[in-house]
Amino acid sequence: MKARFRLKLFVTMIAFALIISFSIAIIDYIKLKGEAITNNQVQIQQTEDIVMDSLSNLDKAYRIFDEDTTEEMKERTEELVERYQSNPSFKNWDFAAIKEEIGMDLYIINEHNVIIHTSFPEDQGLDFSACCSDFSSLLDERRQAGEFAVDELDVQQKTGDLKKFSYMPTPDKKYIIELGYSLADKRIFNEFNFLEVIRKLENEYEAINEINVLNIDGYKLGAPTDENLLAGDRQEAFNQVIRSESIAEVEGEWGGNPALYRFIYYSTDNTQGISTNRVVEISYNHEGLGAILERNRTIFIWQLAIVFVVTIILALLISKWVARPMYMAFHDQLTGLKNRTAFEEIMEKRIKDRQETAILMVDLDHFKNVNDILGHDKGDELLIKLASCIRNNCRQEDTAIRMGGDEFIIILPNTNVDDASNVAERLLQSISNLFQSVTDESGISLTASIGISVTPQDGIDIETLYKKADIALYASKEKGKNQYCVYDATKSYAQNM
Template sequence: MKNLYMNVFASLIIFAAILIAVFSWLNYMMLREMQGNQQQELWNLVENNVMTDMQTVDKAYLYFDESYTEKMEKELKSLRNYYKKNPEVETWDIAAIKERTEMEFYIIDTTNTIIKTTYQPAQGLDFNECCEKFAKLLNERRAQETFVSDGLDNSAATKDLWKYGYIATADHQYILELGVPLSDTQLFKSFNFFDSSASLKEKYNDLKDIRIISSEGFFLESSDDKESIHDMPKTWQSTYNKAVESGKAQRYESELKNGKKMIYRFKPYTAENRRGNSTDRVIYTAYTNDTEMAMLKESRRQLEVMLAVAFVTSIMALLIIFKIFTRPLRLATYDVLTNVYNRAFYLQQMHKMMQNKQKYPIGLLLMDLDNFKQVNDQFGHPVGDEVLKQFAQILHQNIEKGHYVVRFGGDEFGIILEKATEQKMIQLSQKIMNSVHDKTGECWNLLTTSIGGAIQQCEDETENSLFARADDALYKTKKKGKDGYTYAA
């Protein structure tokens, strides 16, 4: 019966543990999903901020562009006409051109090399080496005779932001170029997405880097010595190229220590008013998962607290449920008055023992208290009930492991013995009778014990047969004068 109680309690514990584990796992997964959504929202927020700023800048520069474009077109057409009169560009006074136009002047030959310029950092720059896409574009522009103006772009030589205009000479030998740096203009100071990017990095701890990459793979306004995608790792370059080729956002991750990682994202951007390759860009952002790790750490702490509280609460609830649940089970198993097994348990236990294929001989002792009716009549039923309780205690004190005390009703008790022998039954009976003799008290002076015993004669003997033989032995004891033991041979 103890095993039954333990099994019931263990089942309730396992059920509660599974329930807590399932709910905890669901809560954890919901939290992970929420954190993933928050991370995605952060990415979208940052990138949309940068895109909005770039759109604002592009629109502002579009208006700014008109005045510069008109002036550039006028000056470049004038220089192309001058080229017709003097095609020897080596003799040109480019310093005077810069002074007149208030712009830097460049001459690009058929090899896409700047052979003459007022801007010394660009002298000798070969676009075939640094800017393959732009070199192809120059070849197309050299074949035309129209003026072309690019939008916001970065200098191939210094990587800062410029405005450029181009026109090819009539003989298609050169491209004449004018450029003006934008970083010193009031417009740039008013509409500068680099300042916005810096403020975003200050605002969001996970955001570690924001860069704008030109169509040629150069970083606009680079804050370190990394000037182009070629200065970055191979995986970085590969992901960037996928974003450019697909026109869709791409990302990759690199693992750091202790579960931390870096997330790199590339999002293509094209201005609403496209002006050459300069308005095709990629927004690059780099994030850590520090916030996610902190949230996971906190969520694990909360989960541990929740599990502890849930476990303690569940144990308390289970103890109450167990007590409520086992009460009727106990009533069906134990005698209410004496707290020994009842007849229902006796039948169940006998059936179980007799079904055991490797069973040992089963013994049964039946006994009652001689003169118990006299005690009830003389001292009252409450005293009689107390006598029955004490007698049950006597039986418990004298039995060994594998013995089961049963009350059949009234003053009739029994003991089931596993591995029974005639000698063991005699010894146990004598101990019980001696214990009753040793009891003191007026009522106990009237009481003795009559006992009858039987051992299962063969494996096929039934409980009814065994009980009948033990009962017959008890009857013989009483007939002989009570206060003794009779064995049914």
């Protein structure tokens, strides 16, 4: 019984400690996971803010510090318009010489928005209505407006070079004269080079695959057009952002691995129309966050393993130290049965739950003679045998208790008077058989008397039930011993059954 109690205590302590420890560890893991996700989101937001600020600073710098270039482009364009009025046949123009003279590329766009003449051969025949519908619509608007317009920053589609472009229609509005001013190696661009900022972010943050700045037709600034056309879901997300001037996300692949593409709308100056609109595309991988979560998961598993081992060790030590004192607090040292403290605890619960319960009070007849004649050691030996006999006559749900000396009690849950009487009869017969050899050897007639009381009819408190069982017990002794009596509330004495 002691070993079983220690095992139960050990298992209980392990279960309790593991529940507490695992709960704390799981809460910490969830907290760390939440912090990792939050930090990743903060990193994403910081990345976007840095890119947007870089673009904004570059645009502002051009508007503030590059007015001379804008003014020069306007003057050169007006000169070319005058040349057109005096010589409207572009076939007679020497575009290479003009480029050499003004230091800018020259493009002639016809009424179908096709480049028909240029100093930049790669763009000869470029059809904006076919490749760039939004920009083509803007050219039509500028043609009708008849005014000079400038785009501070856009992409040279064939090469990916960044240039400043100006546009002015001829007086007859048949053509648009476009100038392209290269920004490469220019002081302002180098001071506010967003491409360099992007490269640093891509190298610094593990979660970022790639950052692209796209013009209104989805072409990447700083890269050749043919290599950067969007397709599929990315194109749809891009179009949505252009239309709604908002943010969109779409799942896709990058380098054969899953990736999240996030599109953010950007506009610096609405007075220039959609030519100044851009979209920042940032491709995020799940590896950065996944690696952090995997590290946290590994730490969590190790924590659980350590907690489990430490808990087992502590439970073993504590159960070894406290098992016996705790066991003895509710058990009789000699017989191993429950003691008076356990009796009171069990009965309090039975009474509180209003469950019908019988108690059998058992007392040995002539036991004093055993101690006087055969000695206390023999008496203890017989008490241990009696405890075993009582236990063997109990059902699984019954509880055998030694109250002290040769007095025992059996608690019988969910038992009425008739069932309690049947148990008493069997027990008396078993005790008589057990001690027959003692009687034969010593001449001491060793039997038992039993008193029975039942709750709730005989009382709803421990003291009353105990007292009435004791009255019934002594009634059985007065009637000749070796029998049982049930307490009868209608008489002043117990009724012999």
